[in-house]
Amino acid sequence: MTDRITGLTLSSVTLPLKHAISDAKVFTGRQRPMTEVAFLFAEVRTESGLEGVGFGYSKRAGGPAQFAHAREVAPDLIGEDPNDIQRLWTKLVWAGASVGRSGASTQAIAAIDVALWDLKAKRAGLSLxxxxxxxxxxxxxxxxxxxxxxxxxxxxxxxxxxxxxxxxxxxxxxxxxxxxxxxxxxxxxxxxxxxxxxxxxxxxxxxxxxxxxxxxxxxxxxxxxxxxxxxxxxxxxxxxxxxxxxxxxxxxxxxxxxxxxxxxxxxxxxxxxxxxxxxxxxxxxxxxxxxxxxxxxxxxxxxxxxxxxxxxxxxxxxxxxxxxxxxxxxxxxxxxxxxxxxxxxxLSDRPGLGVTISDQARKWTVDRADLGAPV
Known part of the structure; x- marks a missing residue:
C-alpha cells in the first residue's frame, strides 16, 4: 500500500549511567570513564496514521553531531513513500555526501532507517x-x-x-x-x-x-x-x-x-x-x-x-x-x-521492534526537532 511521510520528530536524549564505567581504554589513559550515553530517536509519521520509531546512539562525544546531521537531511523524506527504504537510505546519504558515507553522518541516518523498518513491520502486523x-x-x-x-x-x-x-x-x-x-x-x-x-x-x-x-x-x-x-x-x-x-x-x-x-x-x-x-x-x-x-x-x-x-x-x-x-x-x-x-x-509478537519510548526518555530529552506536519 502506498503511503507518504508527513512528518518526523528527532530527539536527542542523554541517558545518565548509574555508575561511571571503565574498560581498558580508561585504564590505559585513552579515555575518561563513561558517565552517560547520547541517544538519537527518530519518530516517522505517515498520512495513513502509522508511526515508526528508531534510535541510534553515541558513547562519549558525537551525540550532538548526529542530531544536527539528522535534522539537516531528514526534511528530504517529507512526501516520500516510507516503503522505499533502500532508496531513501541512499537519498539521505547523498544529501550529506560531502561529509562521507560512514561515521556520524550515516549513524545519524541509522535512527531514521530503523524507524522506517519499524514502520514497515507495523504496517504488516509483524515483528521485525x-x-x-x-x-x-x-x-x-x-x-x-x-x-x-x-x-x-x-x-x-x-x-x-x-x-x-x-x-x-x-x-x-x-x-x-x-x-x-x-x-x-x-x-x-x-x-x-x-x-x-x-x-x-x-x-x-x-x-x-x-x-x-x-x-x-x-x-x-x-x-x-x-x-x-x-x-x-x-x-x-x-x-x-x-x-x-x-x-x-x-x-x-x-x-x-x-x-x-x-x-x-x-x-x-x-x-x-x-x-x-x-x-x-x-x-x-x-x-x-x-x-x-x-x-x-x-x-x-x-x-x-x-x-x-x-x-x-x-x-x-x-x-x-x-x-x-x-x-x-x-x-x-x-x-x-x-x-x-x-x-x-x-522475541515478542509485538509489531515492529516492539518498543515505545518511555516518559523517562522524554524527560531526558535535551534537543528536539519537529519536521513536516505538526505532531
Whole structure:
C-alpha cells in the first residue's frame, strides 16, 4: 500500500549511567570513564496514521553531531513513500555526501532507517524479525554490563551470579588491564565461579599490540573461552587474521567499525571467526542486512554489539546461530522489556521492534526537532 511521510520528530536524549564505567581504554589513559550515553530517536509519521520509531546512539562525544546531521537531511523524506527504504537510505546519504558515507553522518541516518523498518513491520502486523524472515524465535544471550574493569572482582562474580540467575546464558568480562597478571587472575576467578560449562567471553577493547595479544591469547586458551574480542586495533585486519590462525580460541571484532566496507575488510582477510556489527553504527538495518549477507557467505558466527532491542530481531533472522549482547543500561528508555529465560532472549509478537519510548526518555530529552506536519 502506498503511503507518504508527513512528518518526523528527532530527539536527542542523554541517558545518565548509574555508575561511571571503565574498560581498558580508561585504564590505559585513552579515555575518561563513561558517565552517560547520547541517544538519537527518530519518530516517522505517515498520512495513513502509522508511526515508526528508531534510535541510534553515541558513547562519549558525537551525540550532538548526529542530531544536527539528522535534522539537516531528514526534511528530504517529507512526501516520500516510507516503503522505499533502500532508496531513501541512499537519498539521505547523498544529501550529506560531502561529509562521507560512514561515521556520524550515516549513524545519524541509522535512527531514521530503523524507524522506517519499524514502520514497515507495523504496517504488516509483524515483528521485525518475522518481517525479515526469522530463523528462530529466541537468540542466545550473554551479559556484558556486569564485567567492567572498574569493578572489583568480588563484584564481578556477584554480578555474574545475578545474571545467570536471571536467565542470561553467558558472561563476558573486560580485559586489557595494564597488568596481564590482573587480567588472567580475573578470568580465572570468573571461570572457577561460573563453572566450566557456562559460556565465557573476554573483551580487550583494542588495547593490546600484536605480541601482547599473541602472548595473552595463548595464556587464555586454558579457560575454554567462546571468544576473545577486539584484541587489537579495530582496523588491524591483518593482525586479527594472524591471531585467528594461531589461536584455538575464536577471535571476534567489528563493533567499532562504521560501514559495511570496513567490515568487508575483516571478512576478506579472514580476520574474525565471529563478526560483531552494530546496526546504529553502520547506518541502520538496511546496511546491516547487506553485511549479514556477506557474513553468511563467509560462514561467520554473528554477535551484534549493544542495542539488543534492535539486534534481537536482526540476529533472529541470521541463518547461523548467533549471540546477542545483553545490557540493562537501556531499560529506562522503553516501556517494554525483552523476555530472558533459559539462556536466551525470546522475541515478542509485538509489531515492529516492539518498543515505545518511555516518559523517562522524554524527560531526558535535551534537543528536539519537529519536521513536516505538526505532531
Amino acid at each position: 524479525a518475522k518481517l525479515l524472515g526469522a530463523h528462530r524465535d529466541s537468540v542466545r544471550c550473554y551479559d556484558t554490563s556486569g564485567g567492567f574493569l572498574h569493578e572489583p572482582i568480588e563484584q564481578v562474580l556477584a554480578n555474574a551470579t545475578a545474571s545467570l540467575a536471571s536467565g542470561i546464558g553467558g558472561i563476558k568480562i573486560k580485559v586489557g588491564h595494564p597488568s596481564a597478571a590482573v587480567d588472567l587472575a580475573r578470568v580465572r576467578a570468573v571461570r572457577e565461579h561460573i563453572g566450566a560449562e557456562t559460556p565465557l567471553m573476554v573483551d580487550a577493547n583494542q588495547q593490546w599490540d600484536r605480541p601482547t595479544a599473541q602472548r595473552i591469547g595463548r595464556a587464555l586458551e586454558e579457560f575454554g573461552l567462546v571468544w576473545i574480542e577486539e584484541p587489537l586495533d579495530a582496523y588491524d585486519a591483518e593482525g586479527h587474521a594472524a591471531l585467528a590462525r594461531s589461536l584455538d580460541t575464536a577471535i571476534a571484532s567489528g563493533e567499532m567499525l562504521t560501514s559495511v566496507a570496513e567490515h568487508h575488510e575483516l571478512i576478506r582477510h579472514g580476520a574474525v571467526d565471529i563478526i560483531q556489527p552494530d546496526a546504529p553504527r553502520i547506518g541502520g538495518i538496511t546496511q546491516f542486512l547487506r553485511l549479514a549477507g556477506l557474513a553468511e557467505h563467509a560462514n561467520l558466527i554473528m554477535a551484534p554489539h549493544f542495542a539488543m532491542e534492535i539486534h534481537a530481531h536482526l540476529a533472529a533472522a541470521y541463518p547461523h546461530e548467533p549471540w546477542i549482547e545483553h545490557f540493562d543500561w537501556l531499560h529506562p528508555l522503553f516501556d517494554e522489556r525483552l523476555e530472558i529465560r533459559d539462556g536466551r532472549i525470546h
